Amino acid sequence: MLSIGIAGHTLAPHEREWLHHDACAGVILFARNFASRGQVAELTASLREAAPRPLLVCVDQEGGRVQRFRDGYSALPPLQGFDALYRRDPAAALALAREHAWLMASEVRATGVDLSFAPVVDLGRGNRAIGNRAFSPAPEVVAAFARTYVEGMHEAGMAATLKHFPGHGSVPEDTHYEVAVDDRPLEALRALDLVPFQAGIAAGADAVMMAHVTYPQVAPEPAGYSPRWIKEILRQDMGFRGVVFADDIGMAAAFGAGGVKARIDAHLDAGCDVVPVCHPDLVPEALAAMAGRRSDTMALAGLLGRGALGWDALLADARRDVAQARLAGVPVADADAAATSGANDAGYVRVEGIA
Numbered sequence: 643m644l645s646i647g648i649a650g651h652t653l654a655p656h657e658r659e660w661l662h663h664d665a666c667a668g669v670i671l672f673a674r675n676f677a678s679r680g681q682v683a684e685l686t687a688s689l690r691e692a693a694p695r696p697l698l699v700c701v702d703q704e705g706g707r708v709q710r711f712r713d714g715y716s717a718l719p720p721l722q723g724f725d726a727l728y729r730r731d732p733a734a735a736l737a738l739a740r741e742h743a744w745l746m747a748s749e750v751r752a753t754g755v756d757l758s759f760a761p762v763v764d765l766g767r768g769n770r771a772i773g774n775r776a777f778s779p780a781p782e783v784v785a786a787f788a789r790t791y792v793e794g795m796h797e798a799g800m801a802a803t804l805k806h807f808p809g810h811g812s813v814p815e816d817t818h819y820e821v822a823v824d825d826r827p828l829e830a831l832r833a834l835d836l837v838p839f840q841a842g843i844a845a846g847a848d849a850v851m852m853a854h855v856t857y858p859q860v861a862p863e864p865a866g867y868s869p870r871w872i873k874e875i876l877r878q879d880m881g882f883r884g885v886v887f888a889d890d891i892g893m894a895a896a897f898g899a900g901g902v903k904a905r906i907d908a909h910l911d912a913g914c915d916v917v918p919v920c921h922p923d924l925v926p927e928a929l930a931a932m933a934g935r936r937s938d939t940m941a942l943a944g945l946l947g948r949g950a951l952g953w954d955a956l957l958a959d960a961r962r963d964v965a966q967a968r969l970a971g972v973p974v975a976d977a978d979a980a981a982t983s984g985a986n987d988a989g990y991v992r993v994e995g996i997a
Contacts, residue, residue, distance in 0.1 A: 643667035643937045644906075644928055645700060645887075647920040651677050653688050660925055661693045665932035667939040668698030670920055670996065671755065672710055679714035679753065679953070686754035698942050703750050703758040705742065706774060706974075708997045715749050716966050718742060721787070722766060722774035723972040728783055736790045738972065739777075741965040743794025748962065751799055751950030759803045759851060759887075759996060761791040763838035764811035771816040774975045775997070779811075781834050785841035792845040799948040801848035806889060807876060808865055809835025810853040817854040817895035827859045828875075840880055848945055849885040850876065851996070852914065854895035863908070867899055872913035885945060888914040890996045891928075892921040903931035915941060918996055 645668035648657045660666055669689055676682050686699050701710050706720025719742070727735035743761070750758045763784055766776030777787040792802040808831055815822035824831075839850070852866035861870040866888045876882050888909040891902065899908040902924055909917045919928040956962055 643916050643939055643942070644925075644932065645670050645698065645916050645918045646925045646928070647672065647918075647922050648675065649922045651675060651681055652685060653692060657922075658692045660929060661689070661697065663929045663932070664939075665929060665935065665937045666693075666697075667916060667937065667942055668700055670918055671699065671701045672920070673712075676711050679711070682711060682755075683753050683953075690754075695939055696943065696946060698757060698945055699755045700757045700759060701750060701755050702760075702997045703746055704760050704762060704775060704997065705746060708775060711750070711753065716745055716962075716969070718746055719969055719972040719974050720774040721762060721777045722975050724787060725766070725778040725780075725783065726973050728778070728787075732786070736786060738968055739787050740790045740794035740797075741961075742969055742972075743791040744798050745962060745965040745969070747795045747798035747800035748951060748956055748959075751947050752953045752956045756947040757801055757803065757849075757945055758795075759805060760795065761788060761802065761804065761842075762806075763788045763804050763842055764806055764809055765835055765838070767812045768814060769811045769816070770814055771818060771997075772811045776811050781837035784838040788838045788842035788847075789845040792842055792847050796846065799950050801945045801947075802842070802846075803849040803851055803887065804839055804842040804847045805851035806853035806855075807839055807850045808853065808857070808871060809839075810855055811835065813855060815895075817889070817893050819894050821895050821898065822853075822855040824855055824857050825859060826857070828857075831857065831860070836880070843880060843882050847884065849887060850882060851887040852889055852909075854889050854893055863912075864895065864898070866896070866914065867905075867908035867912040869912045877913065885915045885942060886913060888917045890918045890920045892919065892924055902927045906931045910935070920996060 644665050705718025762775045764772045766779045777784045795802045813822045813824045856864045861868040865871040891905040899905040
């Protein structure tokens with residue numbers, strides 16, 4: 643199945659046709675699709691009206707520099723700030739992270755969007771794409787935050803997506819632009835980067851997004867199209883039963899698989915359930931590449947949003963005001979080198995993709 647990107651603030655006629663393709667399971671929204679809270683709510687409604695089946699509408703609304711919807715939404719601090727709080731008072735830091743998750747998910751759900759791809763559970767160890775998006779460099783600390791963040795999102799009626807499996811934080815390269823290789827053995831990854839993913843899975847995470855990183859001591863291909871990583875380690879060894887998303891196939895680190903069809907085939911054959919195609923100019927070729935493949939879009943039913951408050955009810959909810967006030971006290975690190983990554987692109991440019 644595919645999740646696709648569209649170009650602007652409204653749905654174009656040819657994009658309506660894309661939604662009728664059997665392989666189209668969802669739409670991913672970006673800053674290029676956002677003008678105001680009311681506009682994006684109307685866009686979401688028009689997407690659902692145009693689709694012949696339930697449609698999974700997604701966004702990246704992590705907070706910090708990766709927040710596609712801004713005007714009219716809470717300014718969410720990046721996750722890195724919670725690490726300093728955790729060192730002073732772990733219980734209070736975890737409780738506040740839960741409010742971050744609830745607030746983020748509640749506002750996205752009030753807009754009519756089903757899913758924000760969160761939380762990031764990569765380790766904060768200097769990666770240019772991850773940077774201050776990570777909770778901490780310490781695996782057990784990230785694991786604790788992963789558990790509470792999943793719970794907070796579920797409170798708001800949103801499924802949780804752990805990313806970027808099996809860990810993007812320990813290599814410097816930004817896969818939006820370059821190939822990334824992590825040459826550590828599986829034993830080292832199990833002891834470090836995989837710890838938060840295992841915790842998030844145990845907490846009931848509904849989906850996992852793969853990394854476009856190669857771990858040559860484990861498998862020869864990038865994790866996103868590696869049967870060993872997806873079918874053996876994630877599914878069999880770690881017991882994950884939810885939905886597996888590829889990362890965007892328009893990112894530079896995905897090009898090694900070949901052209902658009904080759905990239906889609908590689909990811910689906912390896913065990914991904916959904917392949918994001920974020921760039922609208924790639925969508926026609928991607929849809930054509932799905933010819934002959936069976937797509938069960940109902941397999942994503944568990945990711946559709948549940949029981950959201952509307953904006954009027956959310957604005958009247960005292961919990962939102964309290965959460966905003968408390969989150970204003972989360973320390974925000976200076977923007978780092980990763981702030982120039984594709985994760986921060988506001989408009990539609992060639993490198994824009996899922997963060």
